[in-house]
Amino acid sequence: MLELKDVKLSYGNTQVLNGVNLSVKRGDVVSIIGPSGTGKTTLLKCINYLVKPASGTIVFDQIRMDYQRADKAAIQAIRLRTAMVFQQFNVFKNMTVLQNVMDPLVVVQRKSTDEAREIALRELERVGLSDKRDSYPSQLSGGQLQRTGIARALAVRPDVMLFDEPTSSLDPELVGEVLKVIKDVTSSGITSLLVTHEMQFARNISSRIVFMDRGVVAADGSPAEIFDAPSSPRLAQFLQSELAFQ
Amino acid sequence: MDVSAMIPELLSALPLTLAITFTAIVVGFCLALVASTLRIRRVPVISNLVDLYVSYARSVPVVLQLFVAFYGLPLLVALFGAADFFSPNVAAMVGLSLYHGGYLSEVMRPAYLAVDRGQHDAADSLGYTFRQKIFRIVGPQAIHIGLPGYGNSIIYLIHNVALVMYIGAADVMATAHLIMERDYNQYQFETYLVLAVIYALMCLIAWLIIRFFELRSPMQAPEATATTQIKHALISNA
């Protein structure tokens, strides 16, 4: 349902994506792993056009866009069908938890306030934040902020969820509560892309693992293939360093 | 003659003083909005001209800016063949609006840029249009960040209104000088004291209004109501 072809991007003189190819089928849970600074976040941001790739093509069901001829309607159509969860949460600071989840429904999807409220309350229940719905972001822990971010993303009923290292700016003791929610989301059948450094978690929940290295997809396979029989020395080395770290 | 007789006389100049101030607040705000937008968006040539305007407004002494407005504007309209309609009062309004607008744009632009990039990313990724993003997410946060600086700029403006007497506008300051000359300078100290109280009151009111908006801005749940917080702030200020 989602395909990226030969995506290239550079920030100034540094080439970050060197021709990435990736294809995701409906219902896939794809974890993207790889060394820091290799372009994983950038790749996710290409999908909803938060960054501007220099070239390449994105295909999203019947939507097809060449990045060199970016077109507003296609970008908007893709944005409406994906939802992103950010490493830094990016919860709207001027709104309560409930408003954060409701606002996109009212403003972007033009739902009535009552309907938006109903959906938002259901999603907050799902991530275990019902009691915090009237709190402002400045009053919440990192784990609560990230669960707000996840509820906001789920509420728009996306076809694809994009998780960008959702737990890597959390204190260790808060990681568990967020991973639990993500596991619940991915096991519900929603197509997901997850950038993560949580190797064990990725292995458990993913149908596929993509190893990114130096701006390209360097390996792509089932969790068993990637973790038990790494196809390249760089992948083996990366896995070893991650496991040593954990 | 009683000292207190001059108070109503001084106050009679207050409406003009306030009119100049309000004009500068309103026109300056609009100018600042346009200037900050153009400087953030970087339109070639136009943005450079706006940069020039902002550095003029911020670096030339305000009293000089008033002289420039007073002597320059008639020349400018003459260039277009229009009759000179610039009274000192109008020149004061134009001069201070230009000053305040330039100064304020350097409050607005940093406030906008201080809003976390991630807030833009989140709104964009959810499909907000640019307008929706500005009005619902980025604007309110920028206002929250910029309000204290805005309060300062208003207070500077009020202080600078006292300079309009140099181009002959009859504000409270100019009126005070007229009174003193007429009364053979016997009540100089008292007159300046009353003047000081008038300025202090104007600043206090401006500060209270801005403080009210600061406390109301929804970045966190209000722990106390705005009015009780203002009361506390006043006490700690006094």
Ligand SMILES: Nc1ncnc2c1ncn2[C@@H]1O[C@H](COP(=O)(O)OP(=O)(O)OP(=O)(O)O)[C@@H](O)[C@H]1O
């Ligand atoms: N806005 C930017 N301007 C310039 N360089 C950037 C920008 N964003 C990212 N980069 C650079 O691009 C490279 C890829 O960044 P990216 O965030 O995609 O990496 P990542 O794989 O997500 O890394 P991490 O695991 O640390 O999150 C990095 O070298 C980074 O320094």
Ligand SMILES: [Mg+2]
């Ligand atoms: Mg990253």
